[in-house]
Amino acid sequence: MDPELLLIILVDGLVYGSYLFMVAVGLTVICGVQKLLNVTHGALYAFGAYLAATLLILYFRLDWPQFGAFAVMLLSALFLGVVFGLIIERGLLRHLYHEDEHIIVLATFAAFLVLEDVLLLIWGTDPYLAPEPLGLLGATEIAGLPFDNYSLSMVLLSAVVAAVLWYGLNRTQFGKLLLAVIYDRELAQAMGINVNRIFLLTFMLGSFLGALGGAYQAPAISVQPGIGVEVIVLAFAVVVIGGMGSIPGALIGSVIVGVARAFAVHQEPALELFVIYMIMAAVLIVRPQGLFAPAKPRTI
Amino acid sequence: MNAIPRTRFMALAAALAVSLAAGAASAQTVKVAVPTFLTGGGAPTYGVPAKNGVELVVRAINEGTLPAPYDSVGMAGRKVDLVVYDESGGGTKQVTELRNKVQKEGVDVVAGYISSGSCAAIARVAEELQVLTLLSICGTPRIFEELVKEPKYLFRIINHSTGGNVGAAHYVVRKLRGNVKDGYIGINQNYAWGQDAWRDFNLAMQTLSPEFKPARKQQFPKLFSGQYGTEISVLLRAKEKLVHSSFWGGDLEAFIAQGTARGLFERKTFVWPVGEITAHRLGKKFPNGQLARGPYGLYAEGIDTPLNKWFRSEFRKAYKQSPSSPAYHYADSILAAKYAYDTAMKANGGKFPSTDQVIKALEHATFDILAAKVKMSLGKGHQAVTSDRWGYAEWDDAKGEIVVRDVVEFKAECVNPPEGVNAAEWVKGGMKGAKCD
Numbered sequence: 209m210d211p212e213l214l215l216i217i218l219v220d221g222l223v224y225g226s227y228l229f230m231v232a233v234g235l236t237v238i239c240g241v242q243k244l245l246n247v248t249h250g251a252l253y254a255f256g257a258y259l260a261a262t263l264l265i266l267y268f269r270l271d272w273p274q275f276g277a278f279a280v281m282l283l284s285a286l287f288l289g290v291v292f293g294l295i296i297e298r299g300l301l302r303h304l305y306h307e308d309e310h311i312i313v314l315a316t317f318a319a320f321l322v323l324e325d326v327l328l329l330i331w332g333t334d335p336y337l338a339p340e341p342l343g344l345l346g347a348t349e350i351a352g353l354p355f356d357n358y359s360l361s362m363v364l365l366s367a368v369v370a371a372v373l374w375y376g377l378n379r380t381q382f383g384k385l386l387l388a389v390i391y392d393r394e395l396a397q398a399m400g401i402n403v404n405r406i407f408l409l410t411f412m413l414g415s416f417l418g419a420l421g422g423a424y425q426a427p428a429i430s431v432q433p434g435i436g437v438e439v440i441v442l443a444f445a446v447v448v449i450g451g452m453g454s455i456p457g458a459l460i461g462s463v464i465v466g467v468a469r470a471f472a473v474h475q476e477p478a479l480e481l482f483v484i485y486m487i488m489a490a491v492l493i494v495r496p497q498g499l500f501a502p503a504k505p506r507t508i
Numbered sequence: 509m510n511a512i513p514r515t516r517f518m519a520l521a522a523a524l525a526v527s528l529a530a531g532a533a534s535a536q537t538v539k540v541a542v543p544t545f546l547t548g549g550g551a552p553t554y555g556v557p558a559k560n561g562v563e564l565v566v567r568a569i570n571e572g573t574l575p576a577p578y579d580s581v582g583m584a585g586r587k588v589d590l591v592v593y594d595e596s597g598g599g600t601k602q603v604t605e606l607r608n609k610v611q612k613e614g615v616d617v618v619a620g621y622i623s624s625g626s627c628a629a630i631a632r633v634a635e636e637l638q639v640l641t642l643l644s645i646c647g648t649p650r651i652f653e654e655l656v657k658e659p660k661y662l663f664r665i666i667n668h669s670t671g672g673n674v675g676a677a678h679y680v681v682r683k684l685r686g687n688v689k690d691g692y693i694g695i696n697q698n699y700a701w702g703q704d705a706w707r708d709f710n711l712a713m714q715t716l717s718p719e720f721k722p723a724r725k726q727q728f729p730k731l732f733s734g735q736y737g738t739e740i741s742v743l744l745r746a747k748e749k750l751v752h753s754s755f756w757g758g759d760l761e762a763f764i765a766q767g768t769a770r771g772l773f774e775r776k777t778f779v780w781p782v783g784e785i786t787a788h789r790l791g792k793k794f795p796n797g798q799l800a801r802g803p804y805g806l807y808a809e810g811i812d813t814p815l816n817k818w819f820r821s822e823f824r825k826a827y828k829q830s831p832s833s834p835a836y837h838y839a840d841s842i843l844a845a846k847y848a849y850d851t852a853m854k855a856n857g858g859k860f861p862s863t864d865q866v867i868k869a870l871e872h873a874t875f876d877i878l879a880a881k882v883k884m885s886l887g888k889g890h891q892a893v894t895s896d897r898w899g900y901a902e903w904d905d906a907k908g909e910i911v912v913r914d915v916v917e918f919k920a921e922c923v924n925p926p927e928g929v930n931a932a933e934w935v936k937g938g939m940k941g942a943k944c945d
Binding site for chain 2: 216
């Protein structure tokens, strides 16, 4: 195969994979620590996109430095992560941790539907467009094709998020507490770890990451009703491939899905969706827990 | 106290009964249900403008303020009771909604539907429920060619998708030969509309100018996928300069944002069969290119009929924007219903007509819609044909809006198959019987 085409497929795949990773990583963090499949994550993505798009539209009406737009996106995601993390974890999930996991999934699904309607109440049905940041970083030519640097920057952002999360989990005291909770919630509690606080902070972090995914995507898409549903399905596929609760799994899963999809679009477009779910099905057959699922402790 | 004489009492009672009956009759309405996307991806660009168009026209019908020939109050003298509801949720939900509207709420007419999927789902059910149903937008030609071959209650008041895409091919061959000498490529959403649109355009191109070849592989991304970076790379690498894309709504807006950042529209010329609606929204950010679907929206700007002038002016007053094509399509369906009811009443000696009489009035009819004349000439008199307009869109700094230039109008008989001929077979067979002169 033409090496230039291979390079283009790799770049396209990494860009698409980084978009998936930004959503899937928050989902997998919550899944790993709290052992729950959080369907509200799609709504967090949508809220992130809506709030960022709205604030960006307002921001670009002011005569302020254009690169401040990136701070706008970050702060809007931070705000949503804290507020929604607090409301959903304290208001809903805390009362359900003792319930069967299927009940929790259904509860988060119900919350997702409510949040989708809240979106409509706040922003209505009109799409929001805030494409200005797309042009701020210019373009780079790779293998003869122009790529916008904004999309390429998402690859960098994903790498930074993955590195920070890995460092935070493996090299900090908070990370060690998290790992203790992940391995055995009851034992961690018996050792004096405030599991409720860990759960709240984890959920806020996961929500922030979901909202950040939406906020950073906002300039590249038409922000409109339904975007949360589209993204959550693909994010679930990535989490299943990588292994529930595994951050390296989410990263590798996103790259595998992104590159496989790019290969299909370039070579056999009809297989674009098929390849994603074929990989998922293959992983489920060969390694049902996912490629990088964290090791489970042996229980006595 | 004097007793009222018996004969006088009977006369008073009879007068009271007559006046009560008359009152009851005048209070009767024509109940029209209008399904349109009020939520979801189709709402902002299609559903809401469509609802606005309907509400504006129904208000005017009830007040009797529409220009001639629709200047009488109501439909066959009865005011219109409008029930707008959400088309979101898929075909199964729409079938349930339709049954509820007809069987529980007793609607007389259903006028609407945007998605080809909705139309395909409800087509047979509308016939089974025996409710007059006027399809407003959904483009698939399969409704009367495959699903309901002997229609009675089902009508469509717009060209099916073949007309727009055959018109596109005519325009390319006539005006854009230089852009298509290296062939052409397609990027269309992967569902009925996207597949049909590409098929019709491609077959029409092969009929009109077989020397222009399509690319070996076409792109069909998932509907509402929103991410087109890889597809844009494929288009940028392709040698073909001309791109056919029937994208619409948020997908089209996202595609334009991502394509603009990568200089796609400086390298390729796009043919957008339903880009008109997005051009309305994006204004200056809409890349220059073709866009079309008949004499609606931007393409109706210069059409100087009293109905069109009234609609554009009142729409701007009511909604502070010019009407896009969905507003036209939905308003046109209501006008079709009014035409049928009024005509049937005349034929019925001034009495309110039955549904069968209304249907008879609409079958094979020719009547005015806002900016064109409709002929119900296909599908045994149930499928409309209209002319189709194509042109080059560009931003006009002086006017501060998108304008269309080099507009060519193709006659209805040029871009639609003759009665009784399957659209795909007609295009494949060289579009025999087309009258384009």
